[in-house]
Every structure is written in structure tokens, then in C-alpha cells.
Amino acid sequence: MKIISTIIALIVLVGFAIAWTTATFHPTPLRFVVPKGWPQPLYDFKNNPLTVEGFTLGKTLFYDGRLSKDGNFSCASCHQQFAAFATYEHNLSHGYNNSLTERNAPALQNLAWQKEFMWDGGINHLDVQPIAPITNEHEMAETLENVVNKLKNDTSYQRLFRSAFGDATINTQRIMKALSQFMLMMVSSNSKYDKVMRGEASFILPEQLGYNIFKMKCASCHKEPFFTDFSYRDIGMPMDEVLKDEGRKKITRLKSDSLKFRVPSLRNVAVTDPYGHDGRFFSLMNVFEHYRKNMQPDENTDSLLQHKLPLSNFEIGQLTAFLRTLTDTSFLTNTGFAPPGYSLVPPQTHLH
């Protein structure tokens, strides 16, 4: 009798154990650290709690070419880590079927603090941003339906989704939330500039002089600590005759927003060349030349730039020294963002 009851008790216990391991879902929380002195992020983490498993899934998706129609274009083909997740040395990026994008791929960094996305701010939430490049015919040219089906047919993805979300359901929402988790972790806050601000390093003289000039002439739009005020401005770049890109006006339909584009962050600016919404500036020197000489102010051009932005050769030299202090090598070489399976960040490569 005693043996029977012991056996029954054991069976019940094993049953509970099985039920516990299959029914419960314990992902490992991932801590999001707000750098000292920075504001609280705008992203609502409550609706998409960061986990190691979600981040890993997001990273796998980010580097998977199957998100594109022909399998050649992953998110990472235009957003390369060594270029702060911009496209290295490309004014416009390559897309499906030998096409080119219509705008310069922006760096991906500090996205948790960004309210609107794209050069025109047309996208209002990070979780819906990837839908635009995935479905754009000049980029990944794929449908969400096909993406979901391709992933469903891969058992390794079923495993990844189960560990990130508790079951193997694969849908648009989960794909986007996982991609967000990966991208939200892309925080760049450890450049020499940051170390100087934290009192861990000091500027050499040209960097310090450059910083002083920067605060006087650039910082009202390229505001610290993000080096952008996230506003849309016209800096006197005449419209490209082929692209005919009106910028912010496309979203608001206001004439007063014609040729306005988001102020880009200058973090990691030394590695995100070319510059400008259409990548028309090949180098930082081209940008300085634009501001002091080439710009063509129009009726929407920022009032601060109505008389261009006078810069002496000396100032340009010091500014360049300062801007180089914004390069965050710990971000550019963080293996946490490298493709799955890589223990080193892949070297700079020309992908297309």
C-alpha cells in the first residue's frame, strides 16, 4: 500500500514538473541602461519588455536576408555596424533588382529616445518602422505575408519565437517587436566626448576649441546629448532634379515644410559618410563648404542660416577635431550587435 501511494505521489510530482516546464515561460530580462545625465527614453518598454531571447531573435532577423524578396537584402546590408549602422561610403543604398534607395541610410543609434523615424519623420513608432524598408520596392521588396511564411517554414525560427514569446506563433507583431528589442539596445554613449563629459578623459586643445565653436555655431540644432534636436529643418539644399524629394512636406502637406529634413545626429559622424538626406555630401569638408559657401537659402531655410554659416578654415579644422571625438568605438565594435555566431565584428566590407 505504501509503495503504491509513493508511486502515485511520484507520478503526480512528475506531472506537475512537466506541466511547469511546458506551461511557464521564463525569458531572461535584459536591462536597458539610461546613460548618466540623459533623459528617460520615449519608447514604452512596458509593451515590449526587453529580454535576452527577444534581443537574440531580433538580431537573427536583422541579419537575415530572407526578409527581402530575393534573399539578398537583410536590414544589415544597408545598416552596417562599423558605419554606426548606416551604409558605409554609399550616398544611396542598394536594393532589390539593382535599384537604389531614394535617401541616405541613417545611422541606427539611441533609437529609444527618438519619437519619429525616417528623414521626413513619417513613421511614428519604432515597432512599425521596419515595415517600410521590408515592403519598399527599392529596398527589400517583400510582403509581410511572405516574410511570415518563410520564417514559419524554418524550425529554428519556431524555437527562437518560442523562447522569446512563450509559443511558436510567428506574426508581424512579434517580428517587429523583436527587431525593436535588438535596435533599442543600440545605445552609443561611450565616445571620447562622453568620457570627457563624465570626467574620465580630457580634450586635447583642438578638440576643446572645436567644442567651443560647436556650442556657438552648431549646437542649437545638433543639441547635446543626442547631437540633434529631432526637428525638421531646411538647410538650403536645392532639390535634386531626379529624386524631387520634398522631405517633411510629403508627410504634413504643408508648403512651409518643403525641403525640410530631420536634423541628423552627429554621433559617430566620422564613420557615417556620405552626408545629407540624399548623401550628396561626400565628406565632412563638403558639408562645411555647403554651410559657409554653397547653400542656396530659400523661403523655408532656417532663420539661423539665412546668411549662411560663416566658418573660417581654422574653425573647420577645430570642428573636425571635435567631431571625431563623437566616434564611439565601443559601440562600433560591440560583438553583441555582430551577426549571430560572430565573435568579432565583421571587417568593413563593400557588400554590393
Add this chain to the structure above:
Amino acid sequence: MRRYSIQILHTCIVLLTVYHVHAQQHSIVIQFHPKVGAQQLQLFTEAYSNSNGEPFTVNRFRFYVSHIVLIDEHRQEQTFSNDYFLVDAADTASQKIMLPTSFKKIHAIRFTVGVDSLRNVSGVQTGALDPMNGMFWTWNTGYVFAKLEGQSDSSHMAAHTFSYHVGGYKPGENATRVVVLKTNTDNDSIDITVDELKWFGGKHLISIQQYPVCHQPGSLAMQLADNIAGSFSIENHP
């Protein structure tokens, strides 16, 4: 002992109440009937004529219904605020919405055509609101609330297509519209006619020749939204 019996009695009462309410719950079916004038809508094949005398065929017709409120004869309201439905002319199952209610007689029904602003700004949704359903603007975030696409000789676009995508949630371009219909039915179904002719000739006269395309929020989308709101009516049973 007495304490226990009171507890047991209490439990019984609770169970009975739950059972009672549950027993009175039944389903009400809201059935949408896409039509053109008095005719049943035929996709692709049938040619129609709008109030401007413009000929047209319909290839695609879809719209979102949300925030459904059932109102009974005592003006009591039952709200389904978290349910979003995508009604598609090509999918008869989508035209039938079943809702649980305890109301015996439905005096009126109120619903929103479109998607409220909150769902337009709070990131990626799923179910009827999955961006995969093709009712989502990717480049300028927002849902397309209603979509009518087809062909017309009056259209100067390639292949004579016309394409109306109606949406917009921001102040000044809000294209959601609330529809109230008196039903006075004690049936278990509410039959609602959706007349496509009203898209062109409702509150505003919209000509395909003048406006073959609406692909962004704004004044044209809001005019179309006004017309759409007037396209719903309770089906008259002979």
C-alpha cells in the same frame, strides 16, 4: 459551522447569478451587405454607373469597423471597444460579425468606420489590425480605414484605375466617422447595407475624372469619409 453554511450559500448565489447572466447571453449577428445602389456588389465583372454618370467596376472594397455599441430599448449601451473588424467584399466570412449580448431587443447600433488614433500611434498591432492586411500606410504611419479600388473609363490613370484609400487620424485630418443606425429589431441579426454609390454621391459629389486617386490623409479623404458614413443603412426586409 454556521459560518461555513453562510459561505456555501454565498457561493451558490454567486454561481447561480453567473449562470443566470450566462444563460441570457446570446449572439447577435451583424451582417454587412456590400451593394451598388440596389444591386448586390459583384467584384470585377459588373459595370456600374455613379451619380456623375461615370462607369466603373470594383476590384477591391474593404473597411474597418470598430467601437461597436449596441443600444437596447431602455437606452442601455453595451460597448465592444477593443474589437476591430476588417470587412472585405472578397471575403463573405468577414462580412459577418458575431457579438455576445444579453440585450433582448436592439434599438440601435453605433459604430466607428476606421481605427481610433490610439491604435494609429501605439506601434505594431495584430489580428484585424495586422499591417499585413494591406490597410496600413508604411511611409506615413497610419491605417487605411476604407479602401475602394476599381476601373473607370473616366479615370486618366494608367489602366484607367481609380483608387481611394481613406484614412487619417491626426487633428485636422481625422477620417474616422461614427455611424448610428436605428434597428428596432428583436431578431438575432442586424442587416446593414453598404452602398458604394454613396462614395461618389453622398454629402459631397466626387468625380472619378477629377479625383481618380486618394492615397493620403487630407481634405479629399475627409470628404470621402463623410460619404462613406452615409453609405450605411439598415437593410429593408420586404
